[in-house]
Amino acid sequence: MRKALAVLIAVIIAAMLCGCADDISSSVQQADSSSRSSTKWTVTEVADDDISCEGLVLTALNSGDFPEMVKATDSTLLDTIMDFSKYGITDYCVYQQAISVELSEIIAVRADDTDGVKAALQSRKDSLIKQFGTYPEQEKVVSRTVVFQKGNLCFLIASEEPEKAEKAISDKISANSVDSGD
Incomplete structure (x- = not known):
């Protein structure tokens, strides 16, 4: 009985961890894709006489x-x-x-x-x-x-x-x- 209970608890904990990892990765992907579309060119300093x-x-x-x-x-x-x-x-x-x-x-x-x-x-x-x-x-x-x-x-x-x-x-x-x- 103890062995079955230990296996059940291990499965529940594993399922919870997998569920958390899935939510975290999808929220990271969403944040990453939304920040990509709003990223703008950062002004870069250029010398006044640089005509290269x-x-x-x-x-x-x-x-x-x-x-x-x-x-x-x-x-x-x-x-x-x-x-x-x-x-x-x-x-x-x-x-x-x-x-x-x-x-x-x-x-x-x-x-x-x-x-x-x-x-x-x-x-x-x-x-x-x-x-x-x-x-x-x-x-x-x-x-x-x-x-x-x-x-x-x-x-x-x-x-x-x-x-x-x-x-x-x-x-x-x-x-x-x-x-x-x-």
């Missing part, structure tokens, strides 16, 4: 309401964007949204062949339209994506407010060309 591609992308990110973004460095991922070995590219930077189910992307490229880079970025925009254009929430973002050029720099900005980011980049380039006497 990364400096300009960070300036753009600081100008608007961007989600959490990460710098793309994986060569396989970069190859899906464009061929960075062409066009006489001397500097580039790519930031994308950390969660790939939503569209937010900024690309800056400094190159000798700006026509080739601009065409490659336009092709990237077209592929984003194919990839995200069928999702109602993302259609607005993808339709507002801009590709533009400033001197030997070309940009692609996919966000809800690309105009703010484009203006921030243009203002920074203009301020630095005035400061340097160009």
Whole structure:
């Protein structure tokens, strides 16, 4: 009888512990997923005279309401964007949204062949339209994506407010060309 009672108590305790663990993990998952969707880009300090591609992308990110973004460095991922070995590219930077189910992307490229880079970025925009254009929430973002050029720099900005980011980049380039006497 004692043996049966001990086994019964052990089973009850095990069931209670399993039940608690299940509740804890599901609440952690819920908290984690809800915090992910509300995470916003944290403003990063950029020197006023930093007109490197990364400096300009960070300036753009600081100008608007961007989600959490990460710098793309994986060569396989970069190859899906464009061929960075062409066009006489001397500097580039790519930031994308950390969660790939939503569209937010900024690309800056400094190159000798700006026509080739601009065409490659336009092709990237077209592929984003194919990839995200069928999702109602993302259609607005993808339709507002801009590709533009400033001197030997070309940009692609996919966000809800690309105009703010484009203006921030243009203002920074203009301020630095005035400061340097160009």
